[in-house]
Amino acid sequence: MKPQNKRLWWERQDLCYQDGTLFFAGKSVTDLLRTTGTPAFFYNGKRMLQNIGRLHKALDQLGAHKIFYAIKANRFAPVLTHIKNGATCGVDVCSPGELLHAFSCGFSCNEISYTANSMTDAELKLLADNPDVALNCDSLSTIRRLAKFCSHRRIGIRVNPAMGIGYRDNETLKYSGDKTTKFGIYREQFDDALQLAEKHNFIVDTIHFHTGCGYLNNQLSLFSEILDATHWFLDKVKDLAFVNLGGGLGVPHDIDDKQLDLDAWVSVINSHFSGKGITICVEPGDYIAKDSGILVLEVNTVEKKRNTDFVGVNGGFNLAIEPTFYGLPCEPVVPTQKIDKMKPVTIVGNINESLDVWKDNFSMPDQIEEGDPLVFINAGGYASSMMSNHCMRGQVSENLLV
């Protein structure tokens, strides 16, 4: 393989080879590593702002709208403050810890939505004490217990339209469907929820739903069907001012995926909600964070076992759980293209578990050597935020590039 002129599927202006050297956020990955070593996450702050900007541009076609970045995707403090400074974008949080963290990074109550489940009384008191946080209640129990601490609060209700959506129909990424899930309030209990809210003088101004993660273009017709199913709920809410569509906008994970067409996505939304005087809210996490981050590890073991060529690296599934536990494709990339033939290898981590496999039977340059760095793209979302110190192999630096 010669250093390629033809771009690979994941290459873009801020993540591409230049004369065979991988550049990310305007810097060569090799140079970046001189400062940090490995394992290291790098986040491109500009890319995050561009992703938000692209969303705003599309949503502008709707008129009034709000974006709340779901920080559960990546809550690295410098990332949050960078978004606060650089974009018109709030944050969605899902726990007291995340709420206080959002405050600590510079966000104000009126820039924060709170969408959680199995909430404690202490959590509800915190929300009562911060009435300007947009609280989406996802159960009758939440509404009933919130009334212990306040009344006349504006609230949202998370509903469950009993339909789910997920990347490549991945069941672990669907939040709804035939099987009843813990999320939101179903039709069967919705009237009770509205009555309960009224009894406690809460003003229901928002309907919220989030039915899955990672949808792309070929799922937009399903997305439309889901929106269709939400009208039943919306029509019952007299003070409705906001519809929060949740997150779930996907990014390409491998060569078979295409970028989500935001204009087509907005057309779907528009066809359902235009002319209703409703502000549309969205809560993307991955769409903003995932393709803005890379994880760089170092190859320490190159060895044939039986007939399989293994490439062992200095980080395992505890640093980025999605390939192992969610079955999401994960693309390994070399920082320096080599003039070499390709061969299939199995890339494994350093955790003592059989499922600690980054990539099985993947075509890589034949001359990968012990000591070479190895880059995993799409590591900006649901990687560091879910990482563990399993086997005490949790040491990794996080680095914002601005």
Place this chain on the structure above:
Amino acid sequence: MKPQNKRLWWERQDLCYQDGTLFFAGKSVTDLLRTTGTPAFFYNGKRMLQNIGRLHKALDQLGAHKIFYAIKANRFAPVLTHIKNGATCGVDVCSPGELLHAFSCGFSCNEISYTANSMTDAELKLLADNPDVALNCDSLSTIRRLAKFCSHRRIGIRVNPAMGIGYRDNETLKYSGDKTTKFGIYREQFDDALQLAEKHNFIVDTIHFHTGCGYLNNQLSLFSEILDATHWFLDKVKDLAFVNLGGGLGVPHDIDDKQLDLDAWVSVINSHFSGKGITICVEPGDYIAKDSGILVLEVNTVEKKRNTDFVGVNGGFNLAIEPTFYGLPCEPVVPTQKIDKMKPVTIVGNINESLDVWKDNFSMPDQIEEGDPLVFINAGGYASSMMSNHCMRGQVSENLLV
């Protein structure tokens, strides 16, 4: 249901109901919670020592033997020091972090085995600097690179007998089998490994293998077949002094499981290795830790959604990953038995993911209320040691009871 006289399948002397109140380690769980609140892990130090004692008693039939507790199961520092003080038991570690942690908890080099994969050069230098740690090399690369930092070191070789074993044939718990894994050195490369060791003047005194986790009685015949497959390796090692069988001894997870019969287990080992002058080593993790721990959460949401009765608690799969990602059965238990009829419920956590389900369609007392504690047994192993701060819901106390 009346408070029961008949014991439930998991009840034992240190974990049982007394007049309808759950006692653990001699204390009522309700009393324990007065100090700690929830979420909280409790570990019964005595039970851990008893588990080690039971292993020793069985292994005494073999003569010389060593137990290395695999701390990746539970590395809570008070637990490690308690084991150091109370048992004749070393520890098995799998990373530099774990090695230094074992030192910090009181263990000496000669009480530690080190069994890792995808090791870095820095890691190998650390092992060169601590020659009395029993290092099990699981690749030719490890042996070759260790020679950069030392020679004449005693080493073990982890071999892969190409057969796997796991709780109820669970694939995620098998470390070997038809598919080639990253673990150990296969027959195809074993002669090269021995030659490499000899070239660098390493003395191979140990053969190590570990082929899976959670095996119980009905898998002992498979265990015997695996031991059978290891003789091919043992016969080639001239300075062999130790055979390390790894860990993998299981504990019952539900009513269908029986306690592992240690005498039967030792008989299998004896039939393979007796009279060879070999010291048998084992590295159990779960067998020592798992049934010694409980996780106590609090119910905050009891609510019907569509036709499903949900019980929501203040902790999710990030605190104990096995039910969600390894499909291991997880038994919820009430601290106070209620005179009540039973009904099926779905117990869910507080993480914003659809797979955050503790137990689906499980029969529980009808009168479970918001505010009730809920106990999960078998939470002593691979729970806190793998936990994450996903959604910033990682707050949990750990408490050793002695």
